[in-house]
Amino acid sequence: MFNLQNFVRENVKKLMPYSSARDEFSGVGSVFLDANENPNENGVNRYPDPLQKDLKKKIGEIKGVNSDHLILGNGSDEIIDLLFRAFCEPNEDNVVICTPTYGMYEVAAGVNAIQIKAVQLDENFQPDVNAVLQAANANSKMLFLCSPNNPSGNLLEESKVEQLLKEFNGIVIVDEAYVDFAPGKSLADKIADYPNLVILQTLSKAWGMAGIRLGIGLASTEIIEILNRIKPPYNVNSLTQQKAFEMMNREIFTNQLNEILLEREELSKILADLSFVEKLYSSDANFILVKVKDAKDLYYYLMKRGIIIRDRSKIKGLEQCVRISIGTKSENEVLCKALQAYDSNL
Ligand SMILES: *Cc1c(COP(=O)(O)O)cnc(C)c1O
Numbered sequence: 001m002f003n004l005q006n007f008v009r010e011n012v013k014k015l016m017p018y019s020s021a022r023d024e025f026s027g028v029g030s031v032f033l034d035a036n037e038n039p040n041e042n043g044v045n046r047y048p049d050p051l052q053k054d055l056k057k058k059i060g061e062i063k064g065v066n067s068d069h070l071i072l073g074n075g076s077d078e079i080i081d082l083l084f085r086a087f088c089e090p091n092e093d094n095v096v097i098c099t100p101t102y103g104m105y106e107v108a109a110g111v112n113a114i115q116i117k118a119v120q121l122d123e124n125f126q127p128d129v130n131a132v133l134q135a136a137n138a139n140s141k142m143l144f145l146c147s148p149n150n151p152s153g154n155l156l157e158e159s160k161v162e163q164l165l166k167e168f169n170g171i172v173i174v175d176e177a178y179v180d181f182a183p184g185k186s187l188a189d190k191i192a193d194y195p196n197l198v199i200l201q202t203l204s205k206a207w208g209m210a211g212i213r214l215g216i217g218l219a220s221t222e223i224i225e226i227l228n229r230i231k232p233p234y235n236v237n238s239l240t241q242q243k244a245f246e247m248m249n250r251e252i253f254t255n256q257l258n259e260i261l262l263e264r265e266e267l268s269k270i271l272a273d274l275s276f277v278e279k280l281y282s283s284d285a286n287f288i289l290v291k292v293k294d295a296k297d298l299y300y301y302l303m304k305r306g307i308i309i310r311d312r313s314k315i316k317g318l319e320q321c322v323r324i325s326i327g328t329k330s331e332n333e334v335l336c337k338a339l340q341a342y343d344s345n346l
Pocket residue numbers: 074075076077078102146150175177201202203204205210213214215
């Protein structure tokens with residue numbers, strides 16, 4: 001049986017969280033003299049709600065989960081960092097990641113003095129379940145799975161993810177930053193089944209709000225309670241809370257999502273016909289990974305025309321690969337023209 005308390009850092013177990021003025025009083029008042037704020041109303045003179053109750057209610061409705069299963073962060077990058085601080089002892093513990101994947105896991109591990117055990121994904125960018133389990137030892141506190149994976153773009157097979165959830169003895173983080181673009185659905189409805197599951201989502205991709213920095217963690221109330229205990233009290237500022245609340249509009253979201261998916265198809269078709277494309281990876285996200293004849297050469301060719309893509313060719317397993325985000329229809333047209341010109345000049 002999974003017992004979360006075995007994975008919480010000793011100092012975190014003992015920690016008395018900082019209690020802010022907004023934590024100690026949350027009812028209705030008319031004269032607020034408890035937080036040393038400037039009393040002149042200007043829209044931002046008050047500290048924000050430390051638990052973002054209104055926004056969580058809205059996000060909970062959209063995601064189909066109760067607010068007490070949610071933690072919000074200054075981007076999901078902040079939640080990744082909180083997870084390290086909650087569950088990993090510096091200079092002692094390690095975490096398992098499946099590479100090539102999102103770079104932030106390794107950076108956050110480094111900042112927190114946690115060792116990384118990297119297990120290479122197979123040629124279809126799927127995890128080798130046995131290799132992952134074998135890489136883990138008694139100090140492996142967390143496993144990061146990114147699905148759809150960045151930068152390969154594919155969903156991880158659900159049966160493999162579930163097997164790892166059952167057999168990995170630690171916290172399993174499933175980073176679903178791109179899940180909105182994927183067929184099938186989120187693992188969000190599985191948080192009741194797996195007490196070791198943490199799902200990460202974000203407003204930075206499909207929701208179009210990378211600039212406001214709003215990340216979402218979904219997990220058991222027990223995990224959420226621990227993360228709330230260590231988070232900076234006002235980690236999501238008022239402008240972000242307001243803007244996210246206003247801009248979480250399903251209709252706009254769905255329209256933009258459909259357009260991006262359509263453009264992904266268009267771009268895939270064009271890419272498939274280019275002679276320098278050696279392999280086109282199918283995408284469940286809003287970007288496409290492509291293996292080309294000469295990644296660096298293509299990167300500079302497009303850059304000179306003002307088109308910036310991501311050269312990922314230095315990463316193990318991604319030799320000669322570039323990652324291309326899906327832009328608007330007109331951006332896509334500009335890109336495709338340039339790609340075809342590059343092809344005919346070869
Ligand atoms: C973009 C991305 C994120 C988003 O991070 P934010 O801090 O929420 O902007 C998280 N995980 C992956 C895999 C990503 O590609």
